[in-house]
Amino acid sequence: MADASGFSLVQAVILLGAATVAVPLFRRLGLGSVLGYLAAGLAVGPFGLGLIDNPETLLHTAELGVVMFLFIIGLEMRPSKLWALRRQIFGLGAAQVVTCGILLTLVAMAAGVSFPVATVGAMGFVLSSTAVIMQLLKEQGDTASPQGQRAISILLFEDLAIVPLLALVALWGTLSSPADLNSEPVWQAAAIAVTGFAALLVAGHWLLDPFFKIIARSGAREVLTAAALLVVLGSAVFMHSVGLSMAMGAFVAGVLLAESNFRHQLEADIEPFRGILLGLFFLSVGMSLNLRIVINEWHLVLGGVVIFMLVKAIGIYAIARLTRATHATAMHRTALFAQGGEFAFVLYAAALAAGIFDVRASAIMSAIVILSMALTPIVLIAQAQMRRRAPTAVDLDGIDAAEDLRGRVLFIGFGRFAQVASQGLLARSVELSVIENNVEMIHAAANFGFKIHYGDGTRLDVLRASGAEMAEVILVCVDDPAVADHIVELCQAEFPMTKLYVRSFDRGHSLRLINAGVEFQIRETFESALVFGQAVLTELGFDEEQARDAIDEVRERDKERVELELIGGLEGGRKMFRGNTEAPEPAPLFKTRTS
The missing domain is CATH 3.40.50.720 (NAD(P)-binding Rossmann-like Domain)
Known part of the structure; x- marks a missing residue:
């Protein structure tokens, strides 16, 4: 019953059983479904009960959940709405990423880490978890609120930021090792990425709607579902082939179909796959937490989690306040974004392959990111409790308090x-x-x-x-x-x-x-x-x-x-x-x- 990768039907049953038990329990306790998935993955993974010993294989499959999640978000972001958010994406998003990246790099260098290692480690942690934040926003019903739209804008910029960061890692790897005659120049890789992005935009604008109209005429519901999966996965694979992220490809496909007559049908068809695969992603992240590294290097891991989250939180709060957010909004955004994210694993793997990271550094940084992701729901709950207990300061700028009123x-x-x-x-x-x-x-x-x-x-x-x-x-x-x-x-x-x-x-x-x-x-x-x-x-x-x-x-x-x-x-x-x-x-x- 095992496939070529060694992942069997028995292991699938184990994962489903663990999720079925853990997620309702954690939601009942008010800790959210994300933490439930992470705990379930840790329990059945190689560093827990050892029921599953190949989380990397599952992680590659479960990444499709993030891809489909971004497609659903894209369907809700009409091009006109996305254009209206351009200042928040390239203004607020860039300010937060750059500020937090500089602060975390300086902290890592102060600990004696070399500049390339510090920069890659810091920027990996800066890229917050799209999957965690979007899931939490959805559970809180905030995806359509102004606060939720700003969070989505920041996440979109972070998705874009992975491209130059991967190029930077490749450049450092080239400079630190003998030149590979078969490797392509950085400018050529950038040109391919830009050309591929433009090609996807053109194809999506002119071909997607006619394509679905042809499929719809067949009257076969399952064919329309297959076509929806083809568009999502095809866009993701194409963007990945030109050096961009798969999640960005799926998001662009969703945005291009946001004005389509088939928007609601596509959303209904993709939603079941999205939910299951996104849950598998969190399970695989939980299984990837190397408890041996955490135990052996506990002072570095725990210290890194506390210091990185604290410094990143300071940067996020400062940028939020400078952009005229209220204290409550700034604190909520800080709690939401203070963790690392799934793109860190991609960046750290590239750094390991390029020789910037060694195996120990990669494992420690990955453990820091995973623990921070697991702490996010808890941090949000603590922040919400503090907000309820703290006396709220009301901003009465431009508002008159009741005094000497005389109405009938x-x-x-x-x-x-x-x-x-x-x-x-x-x-x-x-x-x-x-x-x-x-x-x-x-x-x-x-x-x-x-x-x-x-x-x-x-x-x-x-x-x-x-x-x-x-x-x-x-x-x-x-x-x-x-x-x-x-x-x-x-x-x-x-x-x-x-x-x-x-x-x-x-x-x-x-x-x-x-x-x-x-x-x-x-x-x-x-x-x-x-x-x-x-x-x-x-x-x-x-x-x-x-x-x-x-x-x-x-x-x-x-x-x-x-x-x-x-x-x-x-x-x-x-x-x-x-x-x-x-x-x-x-x-x-x-x-x-x-x-």
């Missing part, structure tokens, strides 16, 4: 609900005071002409400064039910003559507000959902009167049910609902007005 109506919270609710009041020139503690929301509202003051509605001093005592009505429109309850309690105790209108979250929250005696409460989605349902009934052929009567019946039945629950008849309300319809009980969505 006071809004507490100004999200989507409050913005809509304010329109009628503004149309009749009602004087409003609005406080909000979300700085981004205040800036966004200012773009549309709203004057929002910064203030925390849970604090009595802020409420007094906001004019709560003199306001005729206070509108509590915050997202959190517990916060809303606290504001209601505070206002009723300190401003009993002011009427309270409160946005409710669900039926239980509505009941609490009614019992508290607020003048009016309404569930945030109930009325809009009723209008939505009425429109559907009309579309299905019911006349306007029938649709309106049906919705009025739902509204009245819900009101009666709330009244029954208020007098302790919760079970009676449920029986009434079941008596009116055989449909299952719906999720609470509505708030009623008090009578």
Whole structure:
């Protein structure tokens, strides 16, 4: 059952079993799937239980996971969007790579390492793990956020940086050893790389979409999947053949297909392969960690991990702050990028082949990179915990704090609900005071002409400064039910003559507000959902009167049910609902007005 490389079906079962056990466990513990894969690989690898003794073979196969991952990312990056990120790619990305590379090189040279070895070791560590960072961004749902886009821009520049770094390694190897008459000049290699990149762009722009249209006409789903794999792997192999990275080839292919009509189909076809192979990549990296080297050279390995991550973190934070990132954003980017990455293995292997690294140096540097990759999820978790515990400093530049406000109506919270609710009041020139503690929301509202003051509605001093005592009505429109309850309690105790209108979250929250005696409460989605349902009934052929009567019946039945629950008849309300319809009980969505 073994193939030519010695990798057998039994070993595949071992890997799948280890991943199936470790990944859910680590995710349950909040450590993320990446660390689970790395731990599983270490456990079954040659330096763990020894169930698999050829991680290098698996690593070459699993690198396809990174290739397909970059293709999926490329599909999400339309050319226009990528062009808009050009300054971040070649500005922010270059600044981070160059700054961290210089700092780490100086640190390595201070430890007595020669300049070529220090530079190659440092630059390998500078190239952060595309696979780890993209997986973490995806798990956190940050790939489409501005912060995620900046991270992707930096990763793209790092992917590009591997090309000149490999050329530099080849040049040093040539200078340090007798000239090889069969080797090509550096300028020739660069020209081939540029020509190949241009050829892929031209072929992708003019040929890919017509190619998939021809395949789609066959009507065979499996052929379209095969064609998608052909494009991804073919682009990766072609780019590798001209001296560029396979991941870059797959990314370019994805970008070229981002505007294609087949984009979503391709993404669906590639996704299963991408997920499995990317998991195998992390497993193989975990198996590659040489515990003997770590034990025998523990002072160099652990010292290298701590010092390299610390120095790189300082460089990343400095660049982030110089580019006007907030402290929180800079700290998050630092935690995300402070590790080494998979491109380090490629660079160190080239350095070993060129004679710049010896076997011991290559093993030590590889162990440093692997341990740093394993520490990344833990560093992110620690950074998130510190951010939660630390008092957040709010940047109020250009924002006025609540002070001496005198509106007839006071809004507490100004999200989507409050913005809509304010329109009628503004149309009749009602004087409003609005406080909000979300700085981004205040800036966004200012773009549309709203004057929002910064203030925390849970604090009595802020409420007094906001004019709560003199306001005729206070509108509590915050997202959190517990916060809303606290504001209601505070206002009723300190401003009993002011009427309270409160946005409710669900039926239980509505009941609490009614019992508290607020003048009016309404569930945030109930009325809009009723209008939505009425429109559907009309579309299905019911006349306007029938649709309106049906919705009025739902509204009245819900009101009666709330009244029954208020007098302790919760079970009676449920029986009434079941008596009116055989449909299952719906999720609470509505708030009623008090009578």
